[in-house]
Amino acid sequence: MAVTDEDAALAAISTLDPLSKEQREACDELSAILSGEGSFVDTHQLFRLYDTLYFRSLLLPCVEVIWSSRLTLCAGICELVKDDQGKYRRIRLKLSEALLKYRPRSDTVNTLLHEAVHAYFFVTTSWHHAREDDGTGHGAGFLLLADAINNHGGYEITVYHTFHDEVDSYRTHVWQCDGPCRSLPPFFGLVKRSMNRPPGKSDTWWKKHEEECGGKYTKIAAPELTQAQVRKLGAKERAGRQKNKISGWVNSPTSLPLATTSGARQRCQPSNKRPASPLDNESTSRSRRVVACPICDVSLSQDLINEHMDECHPL
Template identity: 65%
Template sequence: MPLTDEDAALQAIGNLDPLTKEQHDAKEKIDAILNTEDPFIDIHELFALYNILYFRSLLLPRVEVSWSNRLTLCAGICELVRDPNNGNKYSSIRLKLSEPLLKYRPRSDVINTLLHEAIHSYFFITTSWSHSRGDDGTGHGAGFLLLADAVNNHGGYEVTVYHTFHDEVDSYRTHIWQCDGPCRSQAPFFGLVKRSMNRAPGKTDTWWARHQDECGGAFVKIAEPELSKDQVERLSGLKRAGRQKNKIDAWVEARRETKAERGPLAQEVEELDEPKKRRELSPPCLPAKRPKATVSCPICEADVAEDSINEHLDVHHPP
């Protein structure tokens, strides 16, 4: 029978008193790293040391630590990896930290997040992948709380149950839809769905059926991030033209709104002033050319422009 989270937590806690020489050495190296003022840390080096100090040297090499630039909903995550050569059973873990959410946070947030996910990894490995989801279904049950509290007390850390940084998460939710039904006027969401990925609300969302029954409105996209230069260049000519049309439509609409905000009197003055503006912008009219006076050549009697008669005589009737 596999260990429970509580049993695994007690084994790790019992390993902290007394510390072995290897644990002492790991703690000294950790303290040396944390005593520097360098805001950047090597998560791989720290993880290896924490593995020795707190997790009975059980995490490596089964846990792979890395930064993720696509993880934008939470600061860290444990991905369980199956082995197709062993009956598709779980065999290893990818521990990922969110680069977008953590890169501007204090160094302590990175360390606490690393320890938080390391605790989850420890429970997955020691309980034969049956890590308890706890009363709240998130994996932060009694065993997690026991071990997190012990780590915090031992090293002065602040490992908490949750490590989502709401302001940072929201800043990456740049794809926004709003419902055109009744729920758009209801708190707390006002019909808004914000996502970091371009995935429109639909049947795959757990709340979709309830929304259809209670509201029935359709979601319309109202905001999205600007495309990069490379993304714009990859667009087809038709799509690129459509984007340009949208920009022109938005400019026209903004101009209409500006006129509306200025009021009817300002619009009336502007309309009265339009002919003057057109006159100012139009190119100046050139004076009409008058026909040149002609005279009859005294020799050949041909009609010749008055100012060209001498040239005509020199060319056609030389002396």
């Protein structure tokens, strides 16, 4: 008869009263670590101790713990991975660096324990950890063992995390549907993602959307490019980005020093300078205002900036 999650949970719980010598030592070491100040925590050290204390020392041989900078939709995940023979007999616990790095240490500890419970069931039930009706694996066995660990160590292992604000802050790629669904709650035609992956056939809801709405998605928001990404752009792409902001930039009251006459800056000076009219006070004022070119950083009078952009940096 196959071992169920409930069977495996009861087997782990039975080791908590009384504790073995190894478990007591692990418990004491954990207390010393978690009573210290600061937010840093050595997750590998904690995982080793928790394996001894709560999981019958079954996890270390086949489970690895890593931090992931790309995991932004949940605080942690437990996944099966292939071993050297191509069989799914190893387990990887991923912790979200993005979501946990600025939160209290207790959130990292509780997330680590949550994913370790999943790993324990994968190991003890012949890799058939029950996913239950909702497909999450938080069935009776999970709740039984999680409650026992919470009661024993004063932890707060929960089924779902509450880091909704943090998750949403990473969903900076946004698409808007132009169909009827844009007026319907709860999403109002919006799709927000942390990665630049447009809505499409790979989404489980796509077919239903095609049948009931039929609208097309257009990207309406994206994160600002990093400096490294901007440097990789071509000259025309950089010029286009700056021209979109030219009006706000030209109106800036900041005065900059006059251009030098050396090197590349001298070559970027406009060849046809239009003199300001001495009869027009406003024109004279504009001609005296010095601004810097957003492409080559050359400084020149404000009334010459458009000619300079057209001549030296044409699209």
